[in-house]
Amino acid sequence: MLVAIVCALTGLCYAELASMIPIAGSAYTYTYATMGELVAWIIGWDLILEYAFSNMSVSVGFAAHIVDLLDWLGLHLSPKWLSPAYLPLGLQNLAGNTIYAPGWHAGFDIPAFLVVLILTVILVRGIRESARTNNIMVLIKIAAILLFVGFGASFIHPSNYHPFSPNGWTGVLAGGSIIFFTYIGFDSVSTASEECKDPRRDVPIGILATLIVCTILYVGVAVVLTGIVPWRSVAGDGAPVVNALRRVSLLPGGHRLHFVRLAVLLGALVGMISSILVFQLGQARVWFSMSRDRLLPDVFSRVHPRFRTPAFATWVAGFLVAIPSGLFDVGTFAEMSNIGTLFAFVLVSAGVVILRYKDPHRPRGFRVPFGPLIPILSVFFCILLMAGLPAKTWLRFFIWLAIGLVIYVLYSRKRSEFYKAPDKIAS
Numbered sequence: 001m002l003v004a005i006v007c008a009l010t011g012l013c014y015a016e017l018a019s020m021i022p023i024a025g026s027a028y029t030y031t032y033a034t035m036g037e038l039v040a041w042i043i044g045w046d047l048i049l050e051y052a053f054s055n056m057s058v059s060v061g062f063a064a065h066i067v068d069l070l071d072w073l074g075l076h077l078s079p080k081w082l083s084p085a086y087l088p089l090g091l092q093n094l095a096g097n098t099i100y101a102p103g104w105h106a107g108f109d110i111p112a113f114l115v116v117l118i119l120t121v122i123l124v125r126g127i128r129e130s131a132r133t134n135n136i137m138v139l140i141k142i143a144a145i146l147l148f149v150g151f152g153a154s155f156i157h158p159s160n161y162h163p164f165s166p167n168g169w170t171g172v173l174a175g176g177s178i179i180f181f182t183y184i185g186f187d188s189v190s191t192a193s194e195e196c197k198d199p200r201r202d203v204p205i206g207i208l209a210t211l212i213v214c215t216i217l218y219v220g221v222a223v224v225l226t227g228i229v230p231w232r233s234v235a236g237d238g239a240p241v242v243n244a245l246r247r248v249s250l251l252p253g254g255h256r257l258h259f260v261r262l263a264v265l266l267g268a269l270v271g272m273i274s275s276i277l278v279f280q281l282g283q284a285r286v287w288f289s290m291s292r293d294r295l296l297p298d299v300f301s302r303v304h305p306r307f308r309t310p311a312f313a314t315w316v317a318g319f320l321v322a323i324p325s326g327l328f329d330v331g332t333f334a335e336m337s338n339i340g341t342l343f344a345f346v347l348v349s350a351g352v353v354i355l356r357y358k359d360p361h362r363p364r365g366f367r368v369p370f371g372p373l374i375p376i377l378s379v380f381f382c383i384l385l386m387a388g389l390p391a392k393t394w395l396r397f398f399i400w401l402a403i404g405l406v407i408y409v410l411y412s413r414k415r416s417e418f419y420k421a422p423d424k425i426a427s
Helices: 002-020 027-035 037-072 110-125 131-155 168-178 185-191 199-228 240-249 254-292 311-325 330-358 373-387 391-415 422-426
Strands: 098-100
Touching: 002 168, 002 199, 002 330, 002 373, 027 037, 027 254, 027 330, 037 110, 037 240, 037 254, 037 311, 037 330, 037 391, 110 254, 110 311, 131 199, 131 240, 131 254, 168 330, 168 373, 199 240, 240 254, 254 311, 330 373, 330 391
Parallel strands: none
Antiparallel strands: none
């Protein structure tokens, strides 16, 4: 709920900027228009981090669900090629027996790697998805969630809720910081502003509706999941819902969950495939937008002569996600995605205040209510959630930004249309 409130505040800021600047690029475009090229480069570089690590997390989760599907079918393959090479918490079976000790092991998560590459091929060729097809996919995902909540509710043990907050406020803050990336769908909505019939109206509505629906569904899943199994049993699990159903189905009276587990599995797989598609699409569009502004090589904004898609940017985004997905676990990716996401949200929220001051008379299809209060609260709470992330995540984030700044100073700045060579300035 804490994360939902923060995202609602930020979502309102996104809605205002999306209604003012309805072109591709999301937060990158908004910061370019409000804070200038250097900050836009930083946020664009940050968005590459955000989208990439979000999809790495989803890809690893997809692989975990494939493993569970194989188990449901009675197929048991070697975990060596079905789990990441790095497992900070190790790997155990349902009986608690250790399969891999914490740390590195010889292996590679092949399903996570393959799903990204297959979807990359689809994105390069282009997607012509009808509204009806999209609605069907959404209905399948929602049906799977409602099925889990409906059947799982009868297996809730109230004792699992005690203590209700075992790690106190610190635990709530840290948990909110870690699961934050699950809410960033509304960010991806704004990357497709150019494709909306009426972006000033459609994008704000899409952003806010996404947040409301997601919050209701997430709260329902969290309540049931932590009620049917102890919360510690799902820590670090790439497929917590289906594995919880698997555990409960083995208990007396749990046999009726056997086919519920399959339905939830299939719904989850459909949901993750659509999520990977959306975020890979968004990531490639950020590369495309930065190249179009001459901050990246021109090859990233080249359009395939046949498929009319940014093929090179899409392939780079695909391999950037696919290879690490086979190596690392969900938790590592989620933390990096979250700090990138929260940083982007801070700059977008600040951008609303800056534009209100710099360009108060510019037409806005949607205005954040209560003046600067909501953007300021959004900045405050995003920074608060960032403070809940581990120190090692901050260190990795600063290293990523430092690499980006070196590239900007040595390459991108000199290609910019605003760059003036020293000899021209002297003359």
